[in-house]
Amino acid sequence: MSQNDFVIGNQSAPNFRSDLNDALQALASLSTCSTAPTTTYANMLWYDTGNNLLKMRTEADDAWINIAYLDDPKGHPTV
Numbered sequence: 001m002s003q004n005d006f007v008i009g010n011q012s013a014p015n016f017r018s019d020l021n022d023a024l025q026a027l028a029s030l031s032t033c034s035t036a037p038t039t040t041y042a043n044m045l046w047y048d049t050g051n052n053l054l055k056m057r058t059e060a061d062d063a064w065i066n067i068a069y070l071d072d073p074k075g076h077p078t079v
Contacts, residue, residue, distance in 0.1 A: 002022065002025040002026045002029045002031070002032065002033075003026050003031045003032075003033050003037045003038075004019075004022045004023040004025075004026040004031075005037075005038070005039035006023050006026070006027075006039065006041070007039070008020055008023065029047070030045045030046060030047040030054070031044070031045070031046045031047070032046075032047040032049055033046075033047075033048075033049060034048065034049045034050030035050070036048070036064065040057050040061055041057060041061060042057055042058065042059050042060065042061040043056060043057055043059065044056070044057040044061075045057075045067075046064070047070070052069060052070045052071050053066050053067075053068070053069055053070070054066075054067045054068040054069075054070055055067060
């Protein structure tokens, strides 16, 4: 499970590298978590593991839209 605010500010090289790696992991995993990301962006994807739903943020960045229900008895998300 990985989430990130996707803001890479001025910081030391080791902190930058860590923050960038965290942001890329969040992107690759669709910000997977049972709770919504605290920082959101229009059209952002989020896999809600608590409800097995793939969600997308609205263009106005004011709500989540359910895109797909993901259900696999072994716990692996499938569409």
